[in-house]
Amino acid sequence: MKVILHIDMDSFFSAVEVRENPELKGLPVIVGGKIKTGEEKATEGIDKEKKIRGVVSTCSYEAREYGIHSAMALSRAYELCPDAKVLPVNMPLYKRVSGKLMVILRKYGDKIEQVSIDEAFLDVSTKVRRDWNEAKDYAQRIKKEILEKEGLTCSIGIAPNKTIAKIASDFVKPDGLTVVEELKAREFLAPLPVKKIPGVGPKTEDTLKKRGIEQIGQLANCDVQKLVAKFGKYGKKLHLAANGIDESEVEEERERKSLSRERTFAEDTKDASVLNNCVDRLAEEVYNVILKESFVFKTVSIKVKFEDFTIHTRAKTLKSLHSDLNMLKKTAKELMMEFSEGKDKGKKIRLVGVRVSNLGVVDEKQRRIV
Ligand code: TTP
Ligand code: MG
DSSP: OOOEEEEEETTHHHHHHHHHSGGGTTSOEEEEEEEOOTTOOTTOOOOHHHHHHOBEEEEOHHHHTTTOOTTOBHHHHHHHOTTOEEEEEOHHHHHHHHHHHHHHHHHHOSEEEEEETTEEEEEOHHHHTTOHHHHHHHHHHHHHHHHHHHOOOEEEEEESSHHHHHHHHTTSOSSOEEEOOGGGHHHHHTTSBGGGSTTOOHHHHHHHHHTTOOBHHHHHHSOHHHHHHHHTHHHHHHHHHHTTOOOOOOOOOOOOOOEEEEEEEEEEEOOHHHHHHHHHHHHHHHHHHHHHHTEEEEEEEEEEEETTOOEEEEEEEEEEEEOOHHHHHHHHHHHHHHHHHSTTTTOOEEEEEEEEESOEEOOOOGGGOO
């Protein structure tokens, strides 16, 4: 039997903005409109012209009380709450925070599967064994660490499988913690609307409704053959999910790519400050891609081509995943130093490269971001 946690941050983008701008605490805050570019500050609002055209990415729970929600037109949100504070989307900031959250979570799970910028599954089966009370204490420790280190709240669902854990994390929000024990799973699911099952969108919901199926309990009790006739394989999966069954594993990101940038000097050099500057610039270039592609990295390597065209590399694997520019620069420069102090000391260098590998991906729900 498995113990799976699903962790989902509360009003993620706006919670990060409120943390950065504490004067916004308790106010209706909306994040949306346009993607923040380079020099703008996160505190800058959006001028009326632009904001009218945008949509809400997310909003604080205070703003939700006015009926505002993700994907709503900003113009409508303004009608509902003219006093709302509107901030542009500062994606690099949320990605950095997301990276740090994943570093925290990784410590707690046997396996971690990040599903979007603000949510992840953890398999904690060997950490808490079969004891649901222990699992609850364990999840509380995670919430505490996230609050202390990142100043953010999250909601956690604990269940014997991923589907129920995800439904459970949404059951009490914000700052919720919901445990669904194996034997109580069907009872927990039965009264919930079918759209709570991950993957059931408005179309499936509508098709089911036409057949008189609105709650998960009704779906669980209906004839599986009829579901298969209508939905194919997916019908079988739906029926199993409604009955609290989901065998899918928490899957670590499998694809591991590497990412590198290199530069050949106009003139070979052994000048330490030139080399260090070059490593800094290359690290920044690599970092720009890390940000853009939502990567986190674990291994940093340096490549050096000497004046005699011999090529050498050095690598360091860090203890955990990082998405931090300073860590990348620091590690790369330490590796560079090993070259300039090692047996090849004195040789001029022709080319330098910086590489990160052992990458994880922070999925940012791209299709939903405005
Ligand atoms: P969600 O976890 O769906 O929402 P949330 O964290 O803002 O609020 P909740 O407390 O209900 O979990 O999405 C995470 C982030 O993804 C969200 O903060 C902003 C972004 N997002 C969009 O940009 N557009 C969207 O339509 C949605 C739903 C989310
Ligand atoms: Mg969330």
